[in-house]
Amino acid sequence: MNRVKCIISYDGSDFVGYQVQPNGRTVQGEIEKVLSRMHKGEFVRIHGSGRTDRGVHAKGQVIHFDTYLDLKGEQWTRALNAQLPEDIVVLTTESVDCSFHARFSAKGKEYHYYLYRDTKRNPFLRNYAFHYPYPLEIDSMKKALEFFLGTHDFTSFSSAKSDIEDRVRTIDMFRLVEEEQKLIFKIKGNGFLYNMVRIIVGTVLEVGEGKRKPEDVLEILQAKNRGAAGKTVPGHGLYLYKVYY
Amino acid sequence: MNRVKCIISYDGSDFVGYQVQPNGRTVQGEIEKVLSRMHKGEFVRIHGSGRTDRGVHAKGQVIHFDTYLDLKGEQWTRALNAQLPEDIVVLTTESVDCSFHARFSAKGKEYHYYLYRDTKRNPFLRNYAFHYPYPLEIDSMKKALEFFLGTHDFTSFSSAKSDIEDRVRTIDMFRLVEEEQKLIFKIKGNGFLYNMVRIIVGTVLEVGEGKRKPEDVLEILQAKNRGAAGKTVPGHGLYLYKVYY
Structure with missing residues (x-):
């Protein structure tokens, strides 16, 4: 498996928050939907540096996920942006060591x-x-x-x-x-x-x-x-x- | 009757357009709703300099309407802004001669x-x-x-x-x-x-x-x-x- 780190930006206006919830549109939910589609329906969990609340925006949120797909950084960025809704954008993507964790490695x-x-x-x-x-x-x-x-x-x-x-x-x-x-x-x-x-x-x-x-x-x-x-x-x-x- | 001219600004994102239509939220409709409330339920028609389409914004649209209410410019501005939705704002209001028409007087x-x-x-x-x-x-x-x-x-x-x-x-x-x-x-x-x-x-x-x-x-x-x-x-x-x- 490869671990991938993305820096993302989103307009929080139309989300109930970052984190998946039983009801309402979330940033995590939208990204996981796109990733799962790219993995032929297999669910892919993303990990964020932390949650943001309803209406809160991000210019540099960080997420990571594990994947068997073998894409380069810029390929990931383009593939995700082509499918993500307009209020979320991936700014950069890079491969990281499996010891990296978006939340626990944050300083x-x-x-x-x-x-x-x-x-x-x-x-x-x-x-x-x-x-x-x-x-x-x-x-x-x-x-x-x-x-x-x-x-x-x-x-x-x-x-x-x-x-x-x-x-x-x-x-x-x-x-x-x-x-x-x-x-x-x-x-x-x-x-x-x-x-x-x-x-x-x-x-x-x-x-x-x-x-x-x-x-x-x-x-x-x-x-x-x-x-x-x-x-x-x-x-x-x-x-x-x-x-x- | 007094004729009142307002310069207004709006974010067109959540409107189907400026002009009242059978379905959907319009700038004209929102303003007329507030004015009619201020006139104890009596319908007040507003006249714009022209329509703007779905999604189009305005930083200086001009409207006029006729009223029996006797408010000064800044009082109108405050009263309207207190009741208008957040995506419309009145910037300035002034009394004008009854020969003024937002659309036909525009140069x-x-x-x-x-x-x-x-x-x-x-x-x-x-x-x-x-x-x-x-x-x-x-x-x-x-x-x-x-x-x-x-x-x-x-x-x-x-x-x-x-x-x-x-x-x-x-x-x-x-x-x-x-x-x-x-x-x-x-x-x-x-x-x-x-x-x-x-x-x-x-x-x-x-x-x-x-x-x-x-x-x-x-x-x-x-x-x-x-x-x-x-x-x-x-x-x-x-x-x-x-x-x-």
């Missing part, structure tokens, strides 16, 4: 979160950026970002529904970029808990609104309680940008 | 057509630009554009289905703009026949592919026959950019 991830700040809605961005027409103190937000850097217990910044025990994660990059009427949060770390990016962004927005101070982030981290942090921002502004190995 | 229109030229599909642009990964001779295309300028009978560049008799139109601006991996056609004229922009762009693409020479445009115009021109490019790359009064 880190980078997410981007897009805000659209114009006073009026933009119909073309309704699925691609969180419309946030309120004033924001950008300097306070930038100060708040620094408190997330380093290794912390992120219990306060993860969904209370999560039953993962080890909630210690390391954030090694967190930046705020202004591009015309967009404000982009760029965050990179060794791993992220369920809803972690969206709760972090929601909390930083409350700093930007003046409802919290930048240094409040320290207290929130120490509280280890989801109730201490801010709101969860919507999924449609979130992009899985890159997975690091 | 000209500007359309933009977007190509996306990367070799790979982009899932985020699937509804917003025509994916065209083939080589193009840009200089030949720019030469072809010049032959469209001025006043011509555009029968060859209009849908054979159209039963309009006067097919003479004047084009006063036609430019090609390269922006990263996008190629944008910008065309302005005193009026456009059914499918005219899409057939013109399709024909210029055939010049870019080397299948036709720039000066062939003259012959095509003289033929006054739809069969002489190139293919109609898809609607999802087209934007009604501005209506001139």
Whole structure:
């Protein structure tokens, strides 16, 4: 068998999420359907670096699968893209050693979160950026970002529904970029808990609104309680940008 | 009665077109539904500068309607946007004289057509630009554009289905703009026949592919026959950019 790694991008708007579910269209389901067709009906399981939620996009999600087919990287890319729906694209494909695992070999991830700040809605961005027409103190937000850097217990910044025990994660990059009427949060770390990016962004927005101070982030981290942090921002502004190995 | 003019923008992806039809969601239908609600159930007809087809977008469509409500411009904008679906937005509203008519007062229109030229599909642009990964001779295309300028009978560049008799139109601006991996056609004229922009762009693409020479445009115009021109490019790359009064 050959193990194949693909970097893929998808528009999350019309998916109920990345992971196969009993009901609804999923990214995993669409790719497995195409692969199974290429393997004469034999089911092929794909493994992603992690799931993304309903409406969440990916510019650099990574998957792997095992196959007896003997295609070269670019042949895989072309064959998959010819059959995949228009909202999923394979960017690159390469052969990898069988010790590689899209999820367990991942060393880190980078997410981007897009805000659209114009006073009026933009119909073309309704699925691609969180419309946030309120004033924001950008300097306070930038100060708040620094408190997330380093290794912390992120219990306060993860969904209370999560039953993962080890909630210690390391954030090694967190930046705020202004591009015309967009404000982009760029965050990179060794791993992220369920809803972690969206709760972090929601909390930083409350700093930007003046409802919290930048240094409040320290207290929130120490509280280890989801109730201490801010709101969860919507999924449609979130992009899985890159997975690091 | 007061006559009100609105400049609106919409994402055409989820509409069967601008104009009300027996089946399917339309831009006109959605706006009339909101206005009728604001007028306590009394039906309010809106008039657009013209229709746009299925999948075609607008950044500056213009509509007008008559109302007994006494709201100021910005109040109309806010009230409509609060109730309109996310894929339609009112950009500005103003009171106009009752002699103004969105369609009959229009002096000209500007359309933009977007190509996306990367070799790979982009899932985020699937509804917003025509994916065209083939080589193009840009200089030949720019030469072809010049032959469209001025006043011509555009029968060859209009849908054979159209039963309009006067097919003479004047084009006063036609430019090609390269922006990263996008190629944008910008065309302005005193009026456009059914499918005219899409057939013109399709024909210029055939010049870019080397299948036709720039000066062939003259012959095509003289033929006054739809069969002489190139293919109609898809609607999802087209934007009604501005209506001139």
